[in-house]
Amino acid sequence: MNVSARRAYALLKELAYERVSCSAAEKQAAQRLLAEAQSAGAQAHIEEFTVPCGKVHHAKLVVTKPYVKEYQVTGYERAASTPEGGVDLPFYYAETLLPVHLENVKGKAVLINGRLRRADYEKLQKAGAAAILTFSGSTIDRISETDCDIRKLRETMTEPFGSAVALNMRAADAAEIVRRGATEMHIELSAENYDGISQNVCAVIEGTEKPEEIISFGAHYDSVYFSTGVYDNMSGSVIIMELLRYFAAHPPKRTMKFNWYGSEEQGLLGSKAWTAAHEDELAKHVLMINIDVAAATLGQNIAPVLATEAAVGYVDALMKEIGVACQVKLDIYSSDCVPFADKGVPAVNLCRFGTAGAGYIHDRRDNFKSNYLDEKSLNITLQQALHLAQRVDGAASFPIEKKIAPEIKDKVDEYLFRKEPKA
Ligand SMILES: [Zn+2]
Structure with missing residues (x-):
């Protein structure tokens, strides 16, 4: 044989x-x-x-100022939930996590570029970001041909640095949010952790x-x-x-x-x-x-x-x-x-x-x-x-x-x- x-x-x-x-x-x-x-x-x-493991029951993101629009998001598995009814947060785009940006993230919903790496997570947590937003795909993705990726906060991040509210969205939406100058948003995340x-x-x-x-x-x-x-x-x-x-x-x-x-x-x-x-x-x-x-x-x-x-x-x-x-x-x-x-x-x-x-x-x-x-x-x-x-x-x-x-x-x-x- x-x-x-x-x-x-x-x-x-x-x-x-x-x-x-x-x-x-x-x-x-x-x-x-x-x-x-x-x-x-x-x-x-x-x-x-x-x-x-984590199961996300509900995730929602609505830009509320200076315009109103809801965007498709997925909640990170193992993320922290928002209080019921959600939170209203100022929005900040941190294109890098250099001090010039980190000094501005406290208490805000912070959009970053690329994957949420462990070192970035540590920085954002220590700087007091109220929610973390990431994006995946490309700005030319067709919705019918792509998915809004589901991500997870691994234990290697949450054990040393605590859990956080974290959402992922599409690249095209992230670009629109930044381009249109969003300043405030409403975020809801309801997630459950289990083994x-x-x-x-x-x-x-x-x-x-x-x-x-x-x-x-x-x-x-x-x-x-x-x-x-x-x-x-x-x-x-x-x-x-x-x-x-x-x-x-x-x-x-x-x-x-x-x-x-x-x-x-x-x-x-x-x-x-x-x-x-x-x-x-x-x-x-x-x-x-x-x-x-x-x-x-x-x-x-x-x-x-x-x-x-x-x-x-x-x-x-x-x-x-x-x-x-x-x-x-x-x-x-x-x-x-x-x-x-x-x-x-x-x-x-x-x-x-x-x-x-x-x-x-x-x-x-x-x-x-x-x-x-x-x-x-x-x-x-x-x-x-x-x-x-x-x-x-x-x-x-x-x-x-x-x-x-x-x-x-x-x-x-x-x-x-x-x-x-x-x-
Ligand atoms: Zn493989």
């Missing part, structure tokens, strides 16, 4: 629906992956974990010769709102399922674990939960291979390695053996590899990125209808993963040193907010 891109692609089609953290659909996809892993002959089970349940799907194939050495395969199977997540990242999920099938039929020397992570899009919550729950076995982990985004027709292969330059050279040579052009580099990658590298486990990511104009991520365009994915391109990453897995598993002595370069450790610490990024 060999791997089959066709079979992988068929499974991808079956699981092409929105799978947001803690939703019934995420659970349904987990059950489907579990059944598939079991049918391949592997021992498999589901591990649940708790996720801080949701997400899950990782976990399978294992015991090694025949060196069972005490563990190679871990990972891919997240959740998606963001409005996205069917076929590219990000059911593509990676079906690829590691093929590897599981292959190694179930061709027993590996070393133990192989296959994890499909839930809630990656909420801050790597599945892999963080898994590494925390399995801390005692991480000493046995020799490598983590993560796949996050694949199958793009027009694209390129990238392999960020969270280990050492020696590991980069090794992976690069393996890609050359099979004639796959791949940019292998020592770098962090924002995915489930991070909690492993944080615990000292070397990690390799295999990704195939869609190029500009042929790669859609984190919105409704991550969908088969966008015509940017195909089976042949999925096979490229599948073959890379298979070759890497076969070569490391078959090695007499494990070829990748269990070491994380200091520059990667620094990047991981910055990523996990333990350290200020270098200016």
